[in-house]
Amino acid sequence: MLTTALILLPIAGALVVAILPLPRETTAGLAFLVALMEVGLWIAAAARFDFDDGSLQLGTSREWVESLGISYSVGFYGFSLWLTGAAVIVSAAAIGYAVWIGRDRPRAYHALMLLLTGAIVATFASQDLLLFYISFEAMLIPLYVLVGVWGGARRQAATLTFVVYTMAGSLLMLASVVAFGVTQGTFSLVDSGTSDNVWIFLGFAIAFAIKAPLFPFHGWLPLAYREAPVEVAAVLSAVVSKTAIYGFLRIGLPKFPEPADDLSGVILVLAGAGLVYGSLLAFRAPDLRGVVAYSSMAQMGLITLGVFAFDDLGLDGAVLQSVAHGLVSASMFLLVGMVEHRCGTGELASLGGMARGRPALATVVMVAGMIALAVPGSATFAGEFLIMAGVYDQGWGYSIVVALGVVLAAMYTLRVISAILHVKPGPAVREGALDLRPAELALVLPMILALLVLSAWPALVSQSSFPGNDAAQAISDGFR
């Protein structure tokens, strides 16, 4: 029931916000309230969740289409609960930011944001292949309009490439879903067995690779992340990309053990290439959003390395890194939005010197940046270290690539920090540009605090993500 409530609350909220003809501020406030209630619900769910128990929890299952074996079946494992937690927190922060900025047409905007939240939670909770597909697709509908209507100058091109890429992947996945479900006689992820069909696996893998995005399927990323409203970009990079990781963890590996193993070499190489290539692009990017966008791509490569390490360390690290990167990336995007709002541009060349007289901004950007570059002791460092150690068994070369990625992360993060805060004040930085306002701090600080908690205690996530705290075993048993 709690899981269903987590899915339905934002959707119901979206309908209420869309239909009730309230004044602008009330509409926006109502949407933010719903998002906060969603966080509260998630905390209630986490409190009831028994992290030592290995089975599916908080589950509900109801027949939907009996003849094909389709059911409305939802529930959580440790890792999906953590991913959902990151999702609801990031969504609340994003909606809060939109309220603060005062987006146009608030009824439509906030209804779509809430709908997006509901679809993301449904994706992480679904234990039925078709329900997963439906939620995965349903995310696209609000994203399409959010980018297309409220985006920047080149939003039309951005939505087009984004939709073409993701739909190409989704439709391949639909073919795979049909083939897998019909062969198995059921679409339930809990009841179905495994398949050794490489083609069906490829349909899923490509869809996830596009959503993440992994190299070389990242063509939609630069435009979409640059043109989307900044809080939508935050949700995209922080949460939507993680649905791909969930897909690999819940479907790709457990349902297709042999094809996943056969193709792991290719995927590991591509993920490693994406990590290095994304980091280099982030280092070269001329604007704030470019840096955060490409760093997000690099991080997705890193997480995929952890997933396809196939061992406890790698898988635990991948989940920890997913949660941590979700929070970091959302904080960074919101901070980028705040800087852009003050300066009217995100061009690194026009920024600089913002630390002087703006202590709050300087501190928050510095802390978020330190966590992003995985300074030892941070949650991201723990995640990257676990992945590095985990992937070592697949080949020492991959660990070197991860280490290289960590170094490159330091390079591009330090570059962006100094471009904002230090050097001489850039032409776009006005003397009177304000420090972070209390409301803005209130949006970013909770995520930073959560990251600090995770930094102090990474085991909170990494030791409670998989049944019996044995990730490899859980995956190879198909979570039974």
Add this chain to the structure above:
Amino acid sequence: MIETPSVDWLALSPTVALLSASGLALLATVVVPGWMRKAVTAAVVLAGFVTAAVLAGVVFDESATPEVLLSDSMARDQLAAFAQVILAVTGAVVVLVSWTERRRDSYGEYYSLLAAAGAGMVFFVSAENLMTLFLGLEWFSLCLYILVALDTERAASLEAGLKYLVVGGFGSAVLLFGSALVYGATGEIGFAEIASAEPTDDPFLLAGLAMIVAGLAFKVSAAPFHMWTPDVYQGAPSSVTAFMSAATKTAALVVFLRVLVTAFPSEADIWTIAVAVIASISLVWGNLAALAQRDVKRLLAYSSISHAGFMLMAISADSARGGEALLYYLVPYSAMSVGAFAVVAARERELGRPVTLESLAGLGWERPYHGIAMWTFMLGMAGFPLTGGMFGKLFVFSAAYEAGDWWLVLIGVAATAVSLAYYLNVVRWLYMRSGPELRLAPAGGSPPRDLALGAALGAAVVVTVGSFFAVQPILDVAADAAASLPF
């Protein structure tokens, strides 16, 4: 004392209800004074369609085992009744859509012909031999020829009527010739009798089968028999287009399924391939051609060709699963199709000129209700979740995959990918245009409030979205209906 044959009036009742409505409407055109003619005829025909829907529902309930009636010329089974419910409800919704359509004093004729066409389709779907098949086909086709050309002051309407008459007549002739060949080869006209006649590799039989398939493909508007569709859909009055796109397709596809499965089971290995090929061509051509359209009615016409492809895919599976998939698909498809044309009709009346993509600009923000409805229909046609269109595609793909036609599934998936480009393009025009593009030239004054059309849109949206959440009940009914056929 003359012996009268026993007539199953219940089975005939939907047809009779619509015929009576048609006759009454025609009578009212003569008797009722001009100022209330439109209201009276519309009300009579609306009542006729609603009665027919209810009666068809009763027939569905009462016909658990299929029977043949009237010298084996008509079937009384759940398949026919299922299709009749869709047809009658579609007709009723179209009456609502057409309420504010401007025409030059031919309201009585319009509504009367609409009911007569509905009666013909309702009769057509229960055809059980080649004679009633042809009779039903001509019955509703003749009504549609006139309906298409009813706006006599518009050259486009007249042109569309003529094209439809010529091409449709050709299609009917092909079907009739095919029927004659099949009769010549087997000596039978009843579907079940044809199936049980001596199975031969008679070239006449195969030629006849091919011509029947081609003739029905004309009515389904499947490529390469679709040439009339864009022109006719574009030229016809929008409410008639809505009716044709939903009802004609429903009737023709159900009969397509019935004829092939009942009459030609021993030729199944041939016609499944033929239908699969027609389906692929429709999918490819319909979707590619739709990309190039600016006129929304033409765009929807090509989209309807591609949907014919999806539904033929289900028929080519030649299985109970395929039959269910087709019948399920028809429910959301009819709703989306009528709804989309209704939005176009509303815009057309408001602007007083044909609706192109450009003239949809900003509709979503100006008329949120129409915008959201159109958005729902476009996403539904593209097969997005939260609409029945997704399950329709899923069931069709599952049926095709089970039948071993994985290549057909891949074509379907590719076609869906292409179709997104133009469906989402409509959404883009609705919502994502700004500045000067939004300045419109309305025909004058604020747009008329059109409660009837609003109600029709509401019904279409409810069916489109409802068929997503209530899959199982609809699928159960569709499975019962498909069970009337000897799979």
